[in-house]
Amino acid sequence: MRAGSTTARTVGGIVVLRALLRQRRRLVLAGISIALGVGYLAGALGLLDRIGAGLDELAATSADDADVVIEGDVAYESSLEQVRRLVPSALAASAAGVDGVESVSHRLEDVALVSDEQGEPVATPGLSEQPRGTNWPEDPEVSNLELLEGVAPSSDGEVLLDEHSAEVAGVGTGDTVRVAGKGKVGTYEVSGLVASSDAGRSGGSSLVVLSTDEARLVFDQPDDDNRIAIRLEPDADFEEVTAALRAIAPPGTEVTDGATAAMHATESLTRSFVVVRMLVTAFGVLALLVGTVTVANSLTL
Incomplete structure (x- = not known):
């Protein structure tokens, strides 16, 4: 009995092994499908986390250490977009005359492309990466930027860079960079550097700070x-x-407080990336479903 049982198990094992060998291509493809599906899903989740962190850092560029902020109301709003109106700059003079107001600062921001000496951009627009530009406020105390070295831009030919962008461009204080906005392209001297961690700069982004008058021209x-x-x-x-x-x-x-204004900036940025989030998630889920169906078909054939 024992010999017969051993022989039966051996024969059964050989049959199973032969069946597996005949289906080896199907098994290999099923394994690859599983690996790709899990890999795509993990990559999608990692990318979504990166986008979320990048959006938070970009929103920090629009966050001021201000007690009160005057901003435009919502001009257009949908589930995918929120656009706020600009504020007349002449309103600042009227606000400065209100009792209890100590300082008033114009705040401007837009896309501003910084290029190195070879003309290569330090950062280009991406999922959460942006070449950002802003102005140095009249009251430095409302700025969330830490000046590491040098001085704030005091003339139209000076700019500040965040330290990471300066490193990528291979420049320092006293060197020159090229800045391009929708209103002007020019060459500027780097008058100082600000901390990247406080600049609203996600990995792959850049920040350039101009004087208020120059920012109006560049933006x-x-x-x-x-x-x-x-x-x-x-x-x-x-x-x-x-x-x-x-x-x-x-x-x-x-007219709102500084914390609420920062929340508004985050909301506008988040909505603009809703479609990207949906597409990335859909690709990850689709890859996992394809792998699941492939494995199921392999097991039923």
């Missing part, structure tokens, strides 16, 4: 600001000052 915003940042006097009453500011603010603008 083609001669009469408008993205927002106006206001710092109040230490003993000022927040509610009274904001009420006075709302009284002078024209239609199409909103």
